[in-house]
Amino acid sequence: MTHPISPTDPSTQAFAVRGLTKTYGDATVVSELNLDIPRGAIYGIVGPNGAGKTTMLSMATGLIRPTRGSAWIAGFNVWEEPTNAKDAMGLLADGLPIFDRLSGQELLTYVGALRGLDEGVVHQRSTELLDALGLGDTGDKKIVDYSAGMTKKILLAQALLHNPQVLILDEPLEAVDPVSGRLIQQILRNFAASGGTVVLSSHVMELVEGLCDHVAIINKGVVEIAGHVDEVRKGKSLTDVFVDIVGGGALHEGSLSWLGGSTTEQEPPQ
Structure with missing residues (x-):
């Protein structure tokens, strides 16, 4: 499924990609993907595992070079104006190196x-x-000794420190406790209300539905549907829309029928 190039000028958007594609050998992970994210939005990006969300964000933020296509952050072409684009964004991405032998205060100072x-x-x-x-x-406690939730929070602090125009977050609440999660959501709402833009990738539909005003569902490397959350839901839950688009989500009759904690030995089918 290929989406036509948007007529919108990408330089007017907070975040935009045009024809973004990434292939590894014969495998296409992201295919001619187009997306516009308006300034001031809290924009959720969702999709099943392996849909291409993280690869798309990695290309759009300059971490992975695309096979073809272009990306803009705050009006700057990421691959032609990398310094300006990176100045304009704050990034929280899983798997990036972190100076974890520093304390939280030392990391932010650096x-x-x-x-x-x-x-x-x-x-x-x-x-x-x-x-x-x-x-x-936390004082002088080294980041290497932080819990997973604490590490996620210091990475968020690092992304926010320079007051970016666009905040790009990959699973920002993963491993974060509910109290901290609610606090982070309030920080993100305040950031957007003050003119910032949040681009948020998550598997938690309730988070996206409750926090984001816009959403895009990515599947098999393309955007299947995008728009205001209410337009995408059309009266249904976002989870139901997601399952309808992506498919699956039901066991075949008789599958895993051996589960149930029974101690009775059963002969395998002949």
Whole structure:
């Protein structure tokens, strides 16, 4: 399924990709993908495992070079104006190296210096972020000793430190406890209300449905449907729409019938 190129000028969008494609040998992971994300949106990107979400985001943020196609962040072409594009975005992505022998405060100080922020600004912002995310009392504790949820939060703080125009988050609430999760959602709402844009990839439909105002469902490397959450749902739950589009989700009759905790030995079928 190939979607036509959008007539919208990609440089006017907070995040845009045109004809984005990634192939590995004979396998096409992302295929001629087009997407526009307007400024000020909290935009959810969902899809089954292996749908191409993370690959698309990695290409759009400059982590993986596309086979073909282009991407824009805050009006800057990611592969032609990489410095401007990366200045405009904050990124939380799984699997990227982290300087985990530093404390949270040390990491943010280092990131602030890389971003060219004034030392006093870095200290103020990092202190506020650590306190807001429940990391203010971690002191000299090294990130390598953080829990998975704490690590996710320090990566979010790192992405927010320079006050980006576009915040791109891959599974930002994975392993985060419910209290911290609610707090992070409020931070993201405040960020968008102040003019920022959030691009959020998640498998948690309830999160996307409750937090995001726009959504795109990606399947087999293409955008199957995209738009305002209410337009996509059309009165149904987002989970139901997702299952309708992606398919599957039901056991075949008789499948796994041996489950149930019975201690009775059963002979295998002849």
